[in-house]
Amino acid sequence: MKRRDFLKKSSIATVGAFAAPYLLPSGRLFAATGMRRVNHVVFCLYAGGVRNLESVHMNDGNLMRNMFNGGGGISADIAGGMESLPVSPLAMPLQNYGTLFKEFRYASGPTGHYNGHTVALTGNYVDVDLNIREHPSKPTIFEYYRKHNSPQQSAMNSWWIANTLGPYPALNYSKASGYGAAYGANFIAPTSLISPQGFDVLGNPRNFSSSEQAAANNMRQFVNGMFNHSYADGSAGVVNTEADSVLLQQFISTLYSNAQNSSWLNAWGAGLQVMNNDMYNILFAEEVIRTFKPELLVVNMQDVDVCHFNFTSYANNLRKADFAVAQLWKTIQSTPGMANDTVLIIAPEHGRNFQSNTSIDAFGRSALDHTAPNDPNFSGDPNLTMARDIFCMVVGPPSVVRQGQVINTVSGESTEIVPAIAELLGFETAISGRFGMKPWTSCDLQAAFV
């Protein structure tokens, strides 16, 4: 080869090497190009089936004073069924810190709780064939975040906090190819784990000294090396590193310790007799926020579902959930690292029927189910699709979220929340349109952001 040819070819190769795309560990060619709008997103599923008539339309007065402006006093006939709650921890109702979509929609599919949760977490509507014994078929927002956020984050940065067991533990990751447990969120059902039953079996563990623990780790490592299967390859749920597992053990111990302290349980001053499952779930979520400052946290509440049998208790639980959300925002804004760098999204998973069922409570109010679209009386009357009508509130820093904005027209739907979270955390372009998801550029939720 002539010297001139050698120089020419080697210089082309050098330029090529710099210009060639790098293959990242995630399998993508380039790091995500999207700019983050905030570094933390908390999504609160105000679930259990909340009807717009009682929430944003305030048919029985403003039952959610911590979240919504205005509205009159609570209807006299059910006022006696309302428990006393402390004053709001916020300077003004939450809607003033962001944008309220009064006519958001759960537009398609059965209006079941698990369906609604799955839709909210996967960004895809589901049908009647949803299997409650399996992980969702399409990736969850947790997996999108952990796989496509750059740099990739550990499970310690993404949490799914459910108020109950049943099928809900399955929502921290999907069975979608290329996703799954390796990208799942840490899941906790605190009111089940941190319970007398949980304490009975987990509350008194043998604590090893660091040298004992190191010896045990060495021995386990040897034993695992001699065995040809790994338990951590998906069947053990979400996998944390050994160091993170130690932190999680400490966290569980702290929660057990806290739960034995009545002043911690009554940290909001509401009174232990008032605290319900929803409130405790948020209280525990606050502990996750303070301890781990996760970039993505999803927490739910469902106590309003008592409405199947008791309307007045439903109204009362709407108030409790509203108070809990205000506490959640207060904690976010009081946590260094998350304050003024977090967007909080709040939405029910679905609504409730216009038509009541046959149960009547002690205050003479009829109970409500949530059966659309299988309402036997469905005849095109919009009232009969009321279980699809929900609200959505987005609050956050003024530089990110439009403050004090109210959108009264039908705008936005449940499947827009996943793209919104992805957009906020800067990886929407990497997942846009995947698995039939609505691209962010088509989402009405864009109107919430500066």
Added chain:
Amino acid sequence: MKRAILYVFVMSLLISCSTKKEVEYEVDPVAVAASGGDKNNQKSTTEFISIAYADLFNTEISQTRLVNLSIAYSSFGDLRVIEDRIIRNFLNDTNAVIPASISVSGDTSVFISNSYKKFFNREATAFEKYQWLQLIRSNPSTSPLTVYYSLMTSDEYRFY
């Protein structure tokens, strides 16, 4: 001549009927057991809890305890974290049957062998026994408790 032929025939017959000496290999009898490599099935949650309890307490777990454990199990996403905690709670129970010494009559390899049979339902291989002896001798923090803990939180204990 006839006698000579008869003599040769009888002698030939005797020689051909002589017993051949059996070859004996000086190997001790070995009991055949499943090796770790044959374990392909993962224990279910209930199986794991029930077996772990029976292994440590030499009795069946009560239904109430099983239900409580199942609830706790489902309440956390990282199953290894919860299993670790379940085992450490078992080990902290004064009713757990844990040997006082890491050797049986001064023989550590018997303790290892017994532990493998108890938890893995198989005999430890010669290599495993050798390695365990090294691990135990090189670390003064090793105790029956830490050995039980490491075996019960290993991958093999999760399979059958």
